[in-house]
Amino acid sequence: MIEVIDLEKTFSNGAVATRVLKGVSFGIAEGEYVSIMGASGTGKSTLMNILGCLDRPTEGIYRLNGIEVKDLEDKDLSRLRNRQIGFVFQQFHLLGRSSALKNVMLPLIYADDYPEDAEQRATQMLQSVGLADRIHFRPHELSGGQQQRVAIARALVTHPSIILADEPTGNLDRKSGLEVLAIFKELNRQGHTIIMVTHDEATAEHADRIIQLKDGSISADRKVAEPRNAANELEALKSGEGDQ
Amino acid sequence: MRLTHIVNEGFQSLGANKIRTFFMMAGTIVGIAALTVIMAMGKGTEEKVMERVNNFGVRVIMVTVGGGKGHSPPQEGVTTLRLEDAAAIRELVGGETEIVSPGLMRRAMPVKAGGSQTQAVIHGIEPDWHDAWDWHNRDGDPISAEDTATMARVCVLGKTVRETLFGETDPTGSYIQIGEVRFMVKGVLESKGTSPMGTDFDNRVLVPLTTAMRRLFNQDHISYVRVKLSDPAQLEAIGERIRALLHERHRIRPPEEDDFAIVTASDIAKTARGISGTLSILLVALAGISLVVGGIVLMNILLISVSERTREIGLRRALGATQGDIFVQFLAESLAITLLGMVLGCLIGWGASTVLGKLLKTPMLISWEPFVLAIVFSLLVGLFFGIQPARRAARLKPVEALQ
Numbered sequence A: 001m002i003e004v005i006d007l008e009k010t011f012s013n014g015a016v017a018t019r020v021l022k023g024v025s026f027g028i029a030e031g032e033y034v035s036i037m038g039a040s041g042t043g044k045s046t047l048m049n050i051l052g053c054l055d056r057p058t059e060g061i062y063r064l065n066g067i068e069v070k071d072l073e074d075k076d077l078s079r080l081r082n083r084q085i086g087f088v089f090q091q092f093h094l095l096g097r098s099s100a101l102k103n104v105m106l107p108l109i110y111a112d113d114y115p116e117d118a119e120q121r122a123t124q125m126l127q128s129v130g131l132a133d134r135i136h137f138r139p140h141e142l143s144g145g146q147q148q149r150v151a152i153a154r155a156l157v158t159h160p161s162i163i164l165a166d167e168p169t170g171n172l173d174r175k176s177g178l179e180v181l182a183i184f185k186e187l188n189r190q191g192h193t194i195i196m197v198t199h200d201e202a203t204a205e206h207a208d209r210i211i212q213l214k215d216g217s218i219s220a221d222r223k224v225a226e227p228r229n230a231a232n233e234l235e236a237l238k239s240g241e242g243d244q
Numbered sequence B: 001m002r003l004t005h006i007v008n009e010g011f012q013s014l015g016a017n018k019i020r021t022f023f024m025m026a027g028t029i030v031g032i033a034a035l036t037v038i039m040a041m042g043k044g045t046e047e048k049v050m051e052r053v054n055n056f057g058v059r060v061i062m063v064t065v066g067g068g069k070g071h072s073p074p075q076e077g078v079t080t081l082r083l084e085d086a087a088a089i090r091e092l093v094g095g096e097t098e099i100v101s102p103g104l105m106r107r108a109m110p111v112k113a114g115g116s117q118t119q120a121v122i123h124g125i126e127p128d129w130h131d132a133w134d135w136h137n138r139d140g141d142p143i144s145a146e147d148t149a150t151m152a153r154v155c156v157l158g159k160t161v162r163e164t165l166f167g168e169t170d171p172t173g174s175y176i177q178i179g180e181v182r183f184m185v186k187g188v189l190e191s192k193g194t195s196p197m198g199t200d201f202d203n204r205v206l207v208p209l210t211t212a213m214r215r216l217f218n219q220d221h222i223s224y225v226r227v228k229l230s231d232p233a234q235l236e237a238i239g240e241r242i243r244a245l246l247h248e249r250h251r252i253r254p255p256e257e258d259d260f261a262i263v264t265a266s267d268i269a270k271t272a273r274g275i276s277g278t279l280s281i282l283l284v285a286l287a288g289i290s291l292v293v294g295g296i297v298l299m300n301i302l303l304i305s306v307s308e309r310t311r312e313i314g315l316r317r318a319l320g321a322t323q324g325d326i327f328v329q330f331l332a333e334s335l336a337i338t339l340l341g342m343v344l345g346c347l348i349g350w351g352a353s354t355v356l357g358k359l360l361k362t363p364m365l366i367s368w369e370p371f372v373l374a375i376v377f378s379l380l381v382g383l384f385f386g387i388q389p390a391r392r393a394a395r396l397k398p399v400e401a402l403q
Helices: A044-051 A074-084 A100-109 A117-126 A144-156 A174-189 A232-244 B002-016 B017-058 B084-093 B143-149 B159-166 B209-216 B232-249 B263-306 B310-318 B323-359 B369-395 B398-401
Strands: A004-014 A016-028 A033-037 A059-064 A085-088 A162-166 A193-198 A209-214 A219-225 B060-065 B099-114 B114-123 B137-140 B154-159 B176-180 B181-189 B204-208 B224-228 B261-264
Touching: A004 A044, A016 A044, A016 A059, A016 A219, A033 A044, A033 A174, A044 A059, A044 A162, A044 A193, A044 B143, A059 A100, A074 A085, A074 B310, A074 B323, A085 A144, A100 A117, A100 B002, A117 A144, A144 A162, A144 A174, A162 B310, A174 A193, A174 A232, A193 B084, A232 B369, B002 B017, B002 B323, B017 B263, B017 B323, B017 B369, B084 B099, B084 B224, B084 B232, B099 B137, B099 B159, B099 B209, B114 B159, B114 B209, B154 B159, B154 B176, B159 B181, B159 B204, B176 B204, B204 B209, B232 B261, B232 B263, B261 B263, B263 B310, B263 B323, B263 B369, B310 B398, B323 B369
Parallel strands: A033 A193, A033 A209, A085 A162, A162 A193, B114 B204, B154 B181
Antiparallel strands: A004 A016, A004 A059, A209 A219, B060 B224, B060 B261, B099 B114, B099 B176, B099 B224, B137 B181, B154 B204, B176 B181
């Protein structure tokens, strides 16, 4: 599904050229749950932007479902993002003046054909992330965890082939973070491909595989022997609270 | 349709910051309101001009005694215009259908009847005066050719004089005294009311020209000659020929000052149009400036708004918006602002026209043209000043916008 071969990205700022990605290669198959891990400055955000078709590589090949991204025009890149990729950001990035429902419907207006059942679809997505009773709430009326779940619903509404999550738990407390990770796990179980970028090893271990970045190169690419289970941890957390 | 939704996104953002939206609209509101008022004023003035031309007589040349420019009343005390001049003009104009009507007027003459007394304007006229001025009797008989020939002491009263001297009773056959001379009342004129300047047209007494010259004022000169042509196209040409004729008869060599003035209907239209024309141009320029300034304000606030909303733009891009989509959204926002401003501007302009018209006693005529212009102008302003911010928004790199 994803093929990355010798990917390089160089940012030039005047005379100074910084090589952020120095030849990265990996593949991700459909239905995988992968964490891309690394400290800040290791190029993981850059990699994530390229995987999300928000940026183009300087050198190397990135194929998404067989489409070579490097030479695409803005219009085709936009269409690719709209159809293939569901983004979940650390800062949620919801439109503050729109309801949860409108936020979830937002990607649909950029689809080639606005679906007749847009509102139904968005409602369904919100239900699936447990926000059926918050449909008409605005972001500021929701908790951080709820906002992130709205963002996940938004990412899912176009039925993308990949969910691309950039530090999705970075702005959340432990419990909300686990809720989000539990949703990812469930989505993955349903067959969604999920790529999660994080600097936190504990978070990364919820995935089945970790690609470790160091200084612009892959330092490790390993299976997680025993992926953590967010749902169980959440249960434990709740009962722990109950004990006290 | 995809476009509809994206345009709608642009409209939606207007409600987000109402005060800012208002400021962005302000220039358009003021400009369009000014435009509406200006057009109403211009139209009103033009209407008034046409009314004045019509009052003056569309096919008329007035030759009045006394020099000076413009449409001034005859100067009393200048004695150079004679009946012979009128005869010469009649010969020059020729034709059976053309009217050349000499007249004499004297203001503030005491007029008495029974116990009542008033002051009126006395007009010495010939019988074709009625046709020359399109002004006929309401009651009784007009001044006849026989009256002029015999220097009859007869008169026709204007409505005001009749009312002052006779009240509601029929004055026909009664006598009045003008100065020291007794006149028999033959009839009463139709009412023409009051001029915009406040002159009462009905405060007049018509007497035969010969009677006025010989029996009343004992003078050889007349006040004016009114020429009414059948073909208005000839106005200026004939006017110039009359001027040349009078130069010759009065032995005036330009640049010596004329002792008469010639005013045609086209002169009146020209001066009046000139005034309303320059006024309109001036005020339209004013409206244009406020639209441009308003447009610049709009553009700058939009630019600020674009830099404030980079995250929103980045998000939309990530969700699949193309550069074109973002461009359309921001342009739609700009257009929505100016079009909304236009609607408010039109309403305010409409209201202001009505109020100003009453306050300044200026004629105002509200017509459809300013509204068409308003739509065109606001679209232009919205497009022109919206393009730059929209382009900047569209060119933001999604990666940078999201950070």
